[in-house]
Amino acid sequence: MHHHGGRVVAAAAELGCAVDEVLDLSASLNPFAPDVGAIVQRAARRSVAYPDDTAAVAAMATALGEPVERVVLTNGASEAIAVLAGMHPIGDVAEPEFSQYRRHLSDVRPGAPRWRSNPSAPLGRLASDEDQAFVWDESFHALATGRWSRGESATWRIASLTKTWRCPGVRIGYVIAPTPDDARHFRTRLPEWSVSALACAVVEQLAAESRLTEWAELIASARARLVAELAHRGLAVRDTDANWVLIDDAAWLVEPLYRRRVLVRELTDYGLPGTVRVAVATDDDTDRLLSALDGAVSSCAR
Structure with a gap:
């Protein structure tokens, strides 16, 4: 279970x-995060329209320093993990590790492309510069280092903004794909409108304001x-x-x-x-x- x-x-x-x-x-969660509830309240009128994540993706890409064509917003990191595991169902997971990887991968085997959290969950240790992975889960990286990402552009990087902004009920995450084509392929596997209008409003405001x-x-x-x-x-x-x-x-x-x-x-x-x-x-x-x-x-x- x-x-x-x-x-x-x-x-x-x-x-x-x-x-x-x-x-x-x-x-x-980040104990020093801003009041996301206030942002959601101000954006309440957006709930009557279908979400459009264009501005939110652009804001997040700018904050990350990544090309907008490689950034995809998701309904939390959990959706990113599930979708990415569907694209690449064979992976390696070294325990102890976040259970969602093993849960969604069809086949976990030594020597397969490595999935790992950084800092590691649950041990909480940052990976060394020499460590490698096919998928880096950087959900806690910003809170551990003060930087969004370790910046390995040839890998998949996923993260949960839920942790950074203390808003688990809003559900926001993102993926940085290795290439624009990878990002487009990933996006085709997402449900339509998977990121809510209220989540987009939070990203638009907090991406640039995160300290x-x-x-x-x-x-x-x-x-x-x-x-x-x-x-x-x-x-x-x-x-x-x-x-x-x-x-x-x-x-x-x-x-x-x-x-x-x-x-x-x-x-x-x-x-x-x-x-x-x-x-x-x-x-x-x-x-x-x-x-x-x-x-x-x-x-x-x-």
């Missing part, structure tokens, strides 16, 4: 509270604090290059944190049983996590 973080609505219903009373650190360097620096600082606080509490925390940290031997924390309305992600489905992923957060949300964590540890000790 495929699992995913970010089950905030279901958690709120089960816990009997409002959605905004749940602190979701199970999905690794990637600033966000990466803020995330690195917040991550350093989180690592120090968790280590101080005696937890087996692993630092990363990404906007999350890992805690080994910590599955016992998931339920007591949940009861305190804090969601974290246990990584059994990544092949890391007992390891928990915790998203980097703002100072206020980190304070709330630590308070809940101290309460959870205390309750488990009794």
